[in-house]
Amino acid sequence: MCRSIQTLRPPYVEQVGDAEIRAAALQYVRKISGFRKPAAHNQEAFDQAVAAVAAATADLVARIEVRGRPAAAS
Numbered sequence: 661m662c663r664s665i666q667t668l669r670p671p672y673v674e675q676v677g678d679a680e681i682r683a684a685a686l687q688y689v690r691k692i693s694g695f696r697k698p699a700a701h702n703q704e705a706f707d708q709a710v711a712a713v714a715a716a717t718a719d720l721v722a723r724i725e726v727r728g729r730p731a732a733a734s
Contacts, residue, residue, distance in 0.1 A: 665691075668717065670726050678714075681721065685713035 665687045668676045689709045690696055698706040 668721050669724055676721050678718075681717050682710065682714050685710045685717055688713050 665684050666680065667673065668680060668684060673680070689706060693706065693709075695702070695706070
């Protein structure tokens with residue numbers, strides 16, 4: 661997978677913001693689509709994919725529990 665996507669859970673990161681989540685989602689969508697910047701006719705689909713991946717990532721980060729640590733606060 662793409663090595664530039666940052667791990668977004670403790671102990672790697674204590675607090676994760678929207679900017680970090682969106683950056684990871686953008687990197688993921690870029691990797692799987694093969695486009696760094698989509699053509700104009702694909703921009704809406706690209707943006708919607710980034711938003712969907714960011715939402716799923718935020719949900720996961722909020723709910724995941726690392727042994728010995730409580731789930732992250734929303």
